[in-house]
Amino acid sequence: MALQRVYQEFDERMKPTLHFYLYTPDYRYDFTEFVTGHEWSGDINIAGETFEITTYNKQLKNDRRWLPFEEGYMVKVMLEYPTGKGFPGPTELFRGVITARTISGDGTEQLRVQDYNWYLQQNEITIKFQNKTADQIIAHLCRVAGVGVNYMDKTKHVFAELEFIEKTLWEIIQTVLTETYLRTKKRYNIRSEYGKLSLREVTMSPNRMIIERGKNLLGSTREVSIEEVKTQVIMTSGESQRNTRVVKVDAAAKKKYGTLTAVEHTQDVYGPGGLSALAQGFLDELKKPSDHVSVEALADYNISAGTLIEAYDEMTGMNDYYFVTAHSHSGQNGYSTMQLELSKSYNPEFVPYEKPDEDKAEGGETADLDSKLDDISYVSGFIGTAYDPRLGGINGSGDYSKTATGTKWAYKRTIAVSPKIIPYGSVVHINVPTMPEFTGLYLAEDTGGAIRNENGGKRVDVLIEGRTNTSRFGRRNVEVAILEKGKGAADARAKAAKWNSIKAAWQKKLDQRSSKGKGKGAKTGDPKRDKVVELARSYKGKLTYKFGGKNIPSGRGDCSGFTFFIFKQIGVNLGHGTMSQITKGRKIATSAAQPGDLVFFKGTIKERGANAVSHVGIVTRPGYCVSLASSGCKEHGYLPSNHKYWGKHFMQINRVL
Structure with a gap:
């Protein structure tokens, strides 16, 4: 269907106003006159829409509240037009439930109302x-x-x-x-x-509102990117990724943007025809550059997430129809503006089906074995090195398939130690601050002459695959925690045979410890700060990193998407992107950091430069934060004294609460 540009003119006298109604078990209250401000927001990737309503709820002659706002009560927001012939009747804009309130001594009461999809x-x-x-x-x-x-x-x-x-x-x-x-x-x-x-x-409705420079458009920015484009898709199906396989390539996109490959898998069993169609569906979606527009305009309450509009601005090149992917209407009845996020296509974030593992772990607080463990005593002064038996053994037996204790070595398990310092069979957690990808749980089951004699035996040799990785690891300082002291070679052989169950048992033990210490760090006494920290910690180990992603409720996003989502739950809009969020609040001294502050890092994205802000997290206690990075959502140090990587990139602390 060809889209025709259609102008819609509205009589200013027809402009509706917002009216707010509170429903209690006994009464309905029109509290419009109490409302001093509002923000109505929604996003196609979030379950429900939200009304943040600020009221002045204080009686004139005493310090009592006028209206009995309470969690669980229903609020309706109506669009009401002037009365008279030719004017439409009242229209319901929003209906939801009060989920949170903030009451101040000056009579200000802020309500967070979520629609029922919440x-x-x-x-x-x-x-x-x-x-x-x-x-x-x-x-x-x-x-x-x-x-x-x-x-x-x-x-x-x-x-x-x-x-x-x-x-x-x-x-x-x-x-x-x-x-x-x-x-x-x-x-x-x-x-x-x-x-x-x-x-x-979702259809291409011909009834579209228009936003245009010189009329209702106040400002706009546009970003076009191929950073998440894929020009070819490899698709497999069935229980194994080695089963049926098809490859789809878009020649035009590949010629223009280069080779960008996505590998997708479905547990459904497809013949070549069905799998080919599914692969093509992925490719059709992924081959298109993102075209994202942000606009500020005079508020129109007929526009919300999912609405199809027209936008025209010669400067940014907007000259077409766009879908609203997110909106925020704010202000008062007299004058309101709206912030809209626009996209050329209606593309909620992909959340493909993943068949669950049979041994899916129970939910709850999860100890992160790939990071330094909280409340575990580590011994510093150890030298860490790396080896791969396929490149030459160290146990002197000439049998490169076996360790000194007779076990068959395994990547991500085997370490060589001095048994006088770390007995064979010991379960060890090694923290590698400068190469955190090798931090983890290991079994002491090998040794060598150099290891026994160097540094008084305070050396561990980590079994790592390949010449490149072992060379890259080189020699570096590591921290070692013996979680379970071994009993000798026989103990090492017994534990190697059932390593997966031993690792799972330690995971469970550390999870229980983590749960008990989850509230570590005294409460601040500020309910917003405590809530931010509680929410941030609740996502540890549960998120997958996706650059530019904002779909935290569905388990995917990036660092600023994570902080935006967490603060949105307490009614604070940080904006999108680290470069935007670093402008919020005020910079404070590092030593003054409190739970709920934002911590910013620089130089983690080379393309932005060494001094440009590139990562953000939420302070949970002095020196530590929760952030979402490529390794997942973790709690980690941010100072040079407690984390070599993040400490090297630390930038500043901002206070927004």
């Missing part, structure tokens, strides 16, 4: 679906969460079997809609209408 994000479930379509699955999940259903388009594609373990209802919804799109090429938008969920197919 409950989809707050509930986790373990469930299996067989022979169900996406709309049937979503309807079932709504019943689980107690969310009503208003209208649902039929998605038609039937999934033979889908199993989810400890997933939020919202992540399941995003997964089934992603998989439906890959098979049908149809997109669906989830929104709340009259307090109930609606599922509607």
Whole structure:
């Protein structure tokens, strides 16, 4: 369908105003006159929309509150027009539940109201679906969460079997809609209408609002990027990635952008034809450069996440239709503006289906074996080196397939030690501050003359695969913690034979320890700071890094997407990107850092330069923070004294609370 530019003129007298209503078990209150400000926001990647409402809720002659706002009470926001012939009647804009309040002594009371789709994000479930379509699955999940259903388009594609373990209802919804799109090429938008969920197919509606320079546009920026483009897709199916395999290449995109490959796998068993179509679906989605536009305009409350609009601005090259991927309307009834994030296509973040592992670990606080462990005593002064038996053994036996204790060596398990310092069979955690990718749990099961004699025996040789990696490791200072003292060669052989279960047992033991110490560091007494730290820590070990990603509820994002999401939960809008977030709040002395402050790092992205801000985390206690990086969401040090890597890149602390 060819899109025609259509101008829509509105009589200023027809402009609606917002009216706010509180519903208690006994009364309905119109509290519009109490409202001093508001922010209405939503994102196509987040389950529900939010109204942040600021009120002056103090009686005139005493220090009592006027209205009984309370968590769980319903709030409606209506668009109401002037009365008279030709004017439309009131229209419901939003309906939701009060989830949080902040009350100040001066009478200011801030309400956070979430629409009812919020409950989809707050509930986790373990469930299996067989022979169900996406709309049937979503309807079932709504019943689980107690969310009503208003209208649902039929998605038609039937999934033979889908199993989810400890997933939020919202992540399941995003997964089934992603998989439906890959098979049908149809997109669906989830929104709340009259307090109930609606599922509607995304179409190129001819009724579009217009944003244009010289009229209602106040400012705009545009970013076009190929950083996440893929020009070829390798697709496999079945239980093994070595089963059926197809490769799809877009020749034009490859010629223009170069070779950029994605490897995808589906547990569903497909013949070559079906797998080929699925691979092509991935490629069609991934081959397109991102074209992201941010605009500020006079507020129009008919525009929200998922709306199709037209935007025109000669300077930035906007001259077409765009989908609103995120919005934020703020201000007062008299004058309001809106911030819109726009995209040329309606592309919620991909959340492909991953068949769960049978031995899926239980949820909860997870100790990170790939980082220095909290509350564990380490011994410094050890020299770390690396070896690979395939490049030459060190045990003097001439049998490079066996260690000094008779075990068959294994990468990511075997270390060579001086048994007088670290007895054979010891379970050891080694912290490698300057190469954190080699920090981990190891078994003392090998030795060598050089190791016994050098540095008084305080040397560990880590078995690492390949000449390049062993050379890169070289010699460096490491810290060693003996978690379980070994009993000799026989003990080493017994533990090597059941290493996976031993590692899992230590993981469980450390998890329990981590859970007990989860609140480490005194409470600040500031509920917002304590909430930020609690939320940030709750995502440790549960997120996958994706550059530019913002879909934290579904388990994917980048560092600034993570901090944006966490602070959004307490009503603070940090903006997107580290370069934007570093402008928020004020820089403070490093020694003054408190839980809930932001910590910024520089030089972690070479393209930006050594002194440019490139990473951000949330301070959890002095010297430590939680951040989302390529290795996942972890709590780590940020000072040179407690983390060699992050300390080297530390930049500054900002206070935004």
